[in-house]
Amino acid sequence: MKWLYILLSLVGGMLAGLQAPINGSLGKKIGSLEGAFTSFFVGTLFLTFVALFFGKGQLVQLLQVPKWNLLGGLLGAVFVTITIISVPKVGAAAAILAAIVGQLVISMVIDHFGLFGVPKIPMNMNRLFGLLFMLAALFFIYRGNAAS
Template sequence: MRYFLMIWVFLLGCLMPIQASLNAKLGSFLKAPLMAALVNFVVGGCILLVVVLGMRTPNNLLQAAKEAPLYAWIGGSIGAVFVSSIIFLVPRLGSALSFALIILGQLAFSLVIDHFGLLGIQVQPVNWGRIFGVLLILAGVLVIQKF
């Protein structure tokens, strides 16, 4: 099961540069990266609304949402910054360099989150193997940027 989930996550990762390229193309047609990001979220929101309604979500959803900590609501704003930024950056840096840097940032900060157990994540101490893995990604970023 673990390998299936790992393959699934890998395939989800493959979708990210496709999404970014499509959003960048939309941004160039609209001549407005922020409008392309808005379209992205409206389309995604409509799809999620249909799925949630189709799943017949329990009626206590609003009550449960009110009980969530304030910081749990920040994810949507992070998504908006990410999508808007990537629409602007991919045409300028290219997809490979943009996503190499994204992966580097994700892994570097993931080590911090894991090590300190931030945001309710189970503590997984940083070790030299994990640091070496991030350094290999950094080396990859430098190679991609050079060539």
């Protein structure tokens, strides 16, 4: 059954891959920060609707969460802004792959130490080789950009 979550994550990654060039195009037309704001505003409108009709009604619990739990939105805003700036310069594939490699590096550190309450999964050779292959992929994709 865990494969379903892998498939769901794959779809999420494809959506992020679509989001990058769409936001990059928006940023070129109206400005990077304005594009990021617009992207988050549209997302906020969508999530407001979804939360109102399908949410668990636990928003009051927001007052009880550790303050660092609120950093996700800030980190997301920075990520989207960086993507809006990067995609027009290096292309969607290189920008997204670089972001994925960055996510993979920090995720492996988080897994290794079991940070933020995730299961502790130690670094091993399989994981290290996977990361090295991703770095190699980034090198070749970026190098392919220079050739065109």
